[in-house]
Amino acid sequence: MAKILTGIQSTGTPHLGNILGAIIPAIDMANSSNEESYLFIANMHSLTQIKDLNILNENTFSTAATWLSFGLDPKKSCFFRQSDVPEVTELAWYLSCFFPYQRLKLAHSFKDKADNLKDVNSGLFSYPMLMSADILMYDANIVPVGKDQLQHLEMTRDVATRFNNLMGDTFVIPEAKIQNDTKYIIGTDGEKMSKSKSNIIDIFQDDKKLRKQIMKIQTQSLSVEEPKDPDQCNVFKLFKVIASDEDAKKLHSRYTNGGMGYGEAKELLYNHTLSRFSKNRELFFELNSNRDKVEQLLLEGALKARKQAQNVLKRVRARVGF
Numbered sequence: 001m002a003k004i005l006t007g008i009q010s011t012g013t014p015h016l017g018n019i020l021g022a023i024i025p026a027i028d029m030a031n032s033s034n035e036e037s038y039l040f041i042a043n044m045h046s047l048t049q050i051k052d053l054n055i056l057n058e059n060t061f062s063t064a065a066t067w068l069s070f071g072l073d074p075k076k077s078c079f080f081r082q083s084d085v086p087e088v089t090e091l092a093w094y095l096s097c098f099f100p101y102q103r104l105k106l107a108h109s110f111k112d113k114a115d116n117l118k119d120v121n122s123g124l125f126s127y128p129m130l131m132s133a134d135i136l137m138y139d140a141n142i143v144p145v146g147k148d149q150l151q152h153l154e155m156t157r158d159v160a161t162r163f164n165n166l167m168g169d170t171f172v173i174p175e176a177k178i179q180n181d182t183k184y185i186i187g188t189d190g191e192k193m194s195k196s197k198s199n200i201i202d203i204f205q206d207d208k209k210l211r212k213q214i215m216k217i218q219t220q221s222l223s224v225e226e227p228k229d230p231d232q233c234n235v236f237k238l239f240k241v242i243a244s245d246e247d248a249k250k251l252h253s254r255y256t257n258g259g260m261g262y263g264e265a266k267e268l269l270y271n272h273t274l275s276r277f278s279k280n281r282e283l284f285f286e287l288n289s290n291r292d293k294v295e296q297l298l299l300e301g302a303l304k305a306r307k308q309a310q311n312v313l314k315r316v317r318a319r320v321g322f
């Protein structure tokens, strides 16, 4: 049986890409596993980029509420906030002492961030060691992540193996489970949807703002009458991932027949977005007006997580002679 673990950074309200590409698949996997899963909010990782505590806490809340509104079951999964398990930073230190600097220097994600961010702090650089600690702390077997995290997983396996070889068998070697093998969800500009670009669709906004975001989707400029190629259209690409196959088929032929403008296609996408996510939105808004409940769940999760973390840390401390 496999123990599943994954984390998500709380750098903003999760967008449609995060939800479809990472959150729903991780929850499905956790809910169908017989073992307890570990799903957590990586708010200490977010500190590498966000220094405003109100924003940090707001993001943590909205990330937690998103997971819960998409069916995360806190009874089945240990659901917690990274910073509530401070043991993880101690483990990150031990791991850092077993991982070559020259190897850490090769991290793509650091290079990408260093090229794009003003604040290139050393937390950004040692990010993969904290992530390795997140994983090794709970003896995780399977780690569902996006392709972009694969190198971090390789580093985790590497540092765990180095430690085991040098100090004796201590860590479980985890495996990555790649999510969104298929294509990324595109944003309103047709590029990969990403928090760092202003192309996201945030389904937890009020109706008016959500509609505005959808109306912003870039399209070609063809007249209503002209037949259109649905596979070249950003609106259709998004419709396809949200609507049923049958509705997508219907819209496909409306594109190719001509007689439908982009405005109407966007309106359809908006209505389908509202109906597909109506239950999740309702739950999210409910949690928003009952934030203590979310806080309580996270604290209960941390209590469980800490027990396991302390066990593993004991094992590691014994190995290093502390």
Ligand code: ADP
Residues within 6 Å of the ligand: 008, 009, 017, 018, 019, 020, 021, 022, 145, 146, 147, 148, 180, 183, 184, 185, 186, 192, 193, 194, 195, 196
């Ligand atoms: P962002 O690019 O918005 O900063 P993150 O890098 O924090 O998103 O990604 C969090 C998770 O969501 C990762 O597992 C990533 O693979 C997934 N993800 C992010 N953007 C998309 C997207 N456009 N389509 C599918 N999955 C995505």
Ligand code: TRP
Residues within 6 Å of the ligand: 005, 006, 007, 008, 009, 042, 045, 130, 131, 134, 135, 143, 144, 145, 149
């Ligand atoms: N770095 C991951 C991301 O940006 C988030 C993360 C932190 C994570 N710790 C983790 C993912 C442990 C999986 C396992 O998406």
